[in-house]
Amino acid sequence: MKRKSYRERYFEDNQPERQVANNRKGYRIVYRYVGLWVAWHSEKWPLQTVKRGLALAEVASVCLYLICARVDTPLNHCQLANGFGVLSVVPWILELSGIVRFLLSKAYVREMDSQEIDQSIRYGTVFRAGLLGLSLLCSVVTILAGGTATLLDGGMALGILASIALSVAVWQVYRSLLLDTYHNVDGAPGSRC
DSSP, X not given: OOOOOHHHHHHHHEEEEEEEOSSSSSEEEEEXXXXXXXXXXXXXXXXXXXXXXXXXXXXXXXHHHHHHHHSXXXXXXXXXXXXXXXXXXXXXXXXXXXXXXXXXXXXXXXXXXXXXXXXXXXXXXXXXXXXXXXXXXXXXXXXXXXXXXXXXHXXXXXXXHHHHHHHHHHHHHHHHSEEEEXXXXXXXXXXXX
């Protein structure tokens, strides 16, 4: 089955309508959303609590990694590890965009928007955790091979490992949320599907 483009999905969920307007034509075309609505909820906690927890975990993860990346230790002198660390910024931006969109979302979102948020968080967290793991592995192997490990290097490794764990925790908490789908009634959520 061929995957639909963004444009095809957009026009499938948004129908054009003519509205009276004060212009030369006497009308204008307005697109009205007719697709499904989606709402997140959690069985254990209120949704706002989950959102705050995810925001806190993201901020902690960013701070941990930035602190660990700025300290001048032999752990940060491995160029291959630094390369993986810099590459991890790309999925991190993807993850952050998904988290911010999720945090700013209202009670109901369009189905296509929820899918975009889901993909951003899923792929961002997985690839970031993988790249940070490779970075940490390269650093540790380089230090152990050179015999230059210090106590500060151990703390740095634990900080990066905690950043990886927070990334995985963000994905696990987000994945545990349940999605409810609602029919569209005049551009607003109606009965549950």
